[in-house]
Amino acid sequence: MFNNYRLATNIQRVFAYAVLFILLVITIVPIWLLIVNATRSTTEIQQGLSILPSTHLVENYNILLGKGLDLPRGFGNSTFLAVASTIVTVYFSMLTAYGIVVYEFKGKQFFSNFIVVLVMIPMQLSIIGFYQYMSKLGLTDNYAALILPLIANAGGVFFGKQYLESIVMQDLIDAARIDGASELAIFHQVMMPLAVPGAATMGIFAFVASWNNFFNPFILISSLEKYTLPMLVQTLRGDVYRTEFGAIYLGLAATVVPIIIIYAFFSRYIISGIAIGAVKE
């Protein structure tokens, strides 16, 4: 009886590892092939699959540049946009969340429910009205149209609220007040340093969201010199580059690899951050 139980457990364990392994292969293989193909020449790619990298990385890069696809500039644009978006999101979300968590004001409950409602409303679907409005303000083809709306980032506030509720220490705030610090100074000098881990997690998500965003910049940005990496990917799929497969894969890899590197360093933050929004509420 006991042995049977153990046997069943072992069989189940083997089965579980088998499933995990299959899932792992499914997860990793496309990414691996992408990276490998970025180092292979078009001829090699046309000859068949390979799981080992080749030696044509530099060649592919030169083809990309030669075709006028300015990958470094797209990289710079995406980085600028992502960093600016991250700063705006983290600062204003924490500010708003701090207001909700620390103060007891009339309408607080309403406001915090309102945030939850906003999280569940597909605001992106108002993009056409947003576009036309920005075009009247002369803000189309301008990164401001992508960054400023993040002042009111409901998802960020929601996350920030969940996080701050777990770390806010009323004693520290009171102590600072006795020292004569203003309320805003308390937020900046007492709360923000304490909230760094949560802010980092939120920042990583904000960064990735901006880095990966295709739809909004695709509608709002029109001049090629302001194109972000995902928009360049769309042009990569275009006519001009189709004969150069190695270069296309390299272009795709360039959008993906920086994120993988960030992930390799911060995966702990990211994974623990995902559940914060979901579990505590």
Next chain:
Amino acid sequence: MKRLSFILSLLVVLSMLLAACAPAATEEAPAATEEAPAATEEAAATEEAAATEEAAADLEGTLNVWAFTNEIRTMAIAFEGLHPNVDVVYTMIPMTNGEYQTKVKAAAGTADSPDVVALEAAFVKEWVEADLLADLNELLPLTEELKTFPSVVEVGSYEGVTKAYSYQATPGAFFYRRSIATECLGTDDPAEVQAMVADLDKFVETAAKIKECGTGDYFTVGTPGEMFNPFLANREQPWIVDDELVIDPMVEEYVKFAKLMRDNGYESQATQWSEGWFAGMNDTLKDANGTPKKVFSYFLPTWGLPYVLIPNSKSDSTDTGGDWAMINGPMAYQWGGTWVGVLEGSPNSELAKEFVKFVALDEENLTNWATGVYTNDYLKAIDPETPDDQAQAPGDFVSSQVVVEKITSSFDGSDLAKWLGGQNSYAAFAQAAPNVNGALLTGSDDAIQRALNDPLASYLNGDITEAEMWTQWLDAVRNEFPDLLIPEPPVTE
């Protein structure tokens, strides 16, 4: 309590939305129309100012040019070379899935509006017919001097106003591989091969011969998609007549023909502009088993030669240059072409006009353009940051008959002629160009034709019936043009 405030917050959002909507919707329209006269006044004012100054000083200023290829950038650099105080800011956006068309539309009339736009044949009419381009009638006398092909001017004009000019005329041709012709048809002589493909029936007979001779490894064309333009050029009526979509019998003919090519294995099934389609040009096309396949011919117009066929005829290991010949093929046609226009309200309209004049109506520029004067060295001397592939190879066919007559003989024995086994492509295009008919183009061609791509591909592939194909296409057209009358789909067997 929690639940109550939740409902309340919901209600507030909804009521704010609803309360605000009705009145302002009507407010917006007049506000939008007011902008137009102001913009033209401004343009007129700057025009006057510029005109008086012109005599005194050379051109100066910054010009924003948008285009869907890099071709015009070459001319922009040459323009900067002539006018050192002019800075042309060049933006290239690809036409993939209509991205360029959307971006220009979205930018026109806003603060980001370019000064000069390049417009492709498939959508130039849309712009010429709308009120976003400036009147360029004052340049018309130049077209007489240069004897610009009348069809080129016609395409850029609407109701007596010419708004766009082109440096190209784009008659089409049929390019084939001499080695395959010799092997399968017994000759590579252009006149004899032309006789074998003189009409569609003969073309199909020849396709059968080529398939048999190559034991299935030779395809007559890469894709019948290339032949859409020849069929379209031989329609009786344009796509739209009196706000109604017209399905000309030639469109149905084309569908039948494409199906026949697919079902008999006369085409490679590569999508036009895809890697497989290009691979056929340099003999690197392989099927999924790795078996090499060859493509006998390509339907391409003037620009197809320097921009598509020649650059793709070389791979790491193969070079098909010299093995090609060109003839008229089964049908006369034209395909594509790039027009340039100035956007209404451009603050640099005088400079923009000068640029259009230089690009499309300047004898020296057109001559340089067609004869390969704009080499990398030439361009880098003006702008050291010019990319390496910016040079303009000789052979693009220009819109001025004066220039064409002057330079045709210079292509005898040139590298270009050697690539074609000794033929002078310029002379051949010069013969075909007067037949080009611009009257069939409408502003909606691009959208209507693109909507057919997917249903047709599914039909050819056997995934849907012909009737389903027509329905899907007409639905897509209706969705694109809500105000267009859509006829009943053609009757299918």
Next chain:
Amino acid sequence: MSLSKFKRNYYGYFFITPFIIGFLIFGLYPVYNTLALSFTDTTLMSKNADFVGLKNFTRLFADDVFMNAVKNTWIIWILNFIPQIGIALLLSAWFTNARLKIKGVGVWRALFFLPNLLVPASVAALFFAFFSFYGPVNQFMVRFGFLPEAMHYLQSVPITRGLVVFIQWWMWFGQTVIIVMAGMTSIPVSLYEAAMVDGATAAQMFRRITLPLLKPILIYIFVTSLVGGMQLFDIPFLLTDGRGSPSSSIQTNNILMYMKFASSKGHIGAASSVGVLIFLMTSICALGIFYFLRDKDNSEIDKSARRFFFKKKSA
């Protein structure tokens, strides 16, 4: 100088003011503007626009195009959500199972989550390259004898739709695993211990303890996934020709909206009407589910759990 507590609480308004201003300008007004535009025939190519009442909306229902897009969006979402949540429940159960002792749980989770971070546009372009007619998948399938001859994957409705579903699943199952697992680990072990004493089987425990206590989390996943799924754009847009081909089978709501925006004349009025309808549909579904299922969670679940144990105990 110290403020009275009452006065100090006014600072709450000060802290939330930037959010409210930002929301009014960049959140609410665009929604209102979209709604306003949806009653006009505004285009990008013309400076004139007229109020046309409900014409844009009636036109959407005049043919199958709009309903087809709605249908596609739901099909794609449902087909990827079910396996997503299924796999997540299974893996979470394994990962938290003390008896199985799966090694390296953190590493597995981290790897499964990776696709979620990749640029969706690149992922779509990657799969497009893999599945093109002369691409590597055909090479592989034909050379190893799985297919007699190369096929046009992206012209087949079931394969193309299946690919979108697969990519969506591939990108999101890792995240769902992490959230579900966090929920499972927050369930007190004592509940399971009590049940085990009562001789409950693993399946019983899963059904009567795990699932009910996971309900709030499952609803959270459900709602956020739904809201995201209804706005699906990048993957289907870039996987084929940007029109949702073949046979409009992956033409989602957002693609249809974009197509109206990018149509020949740039019909932003008509595009707005699509946006408005999808906005309403999604909001009603999401908020409805959230409101009806979530608010009663704690009490309900406590009750059902208690009922379960009391029954067992007394039996």
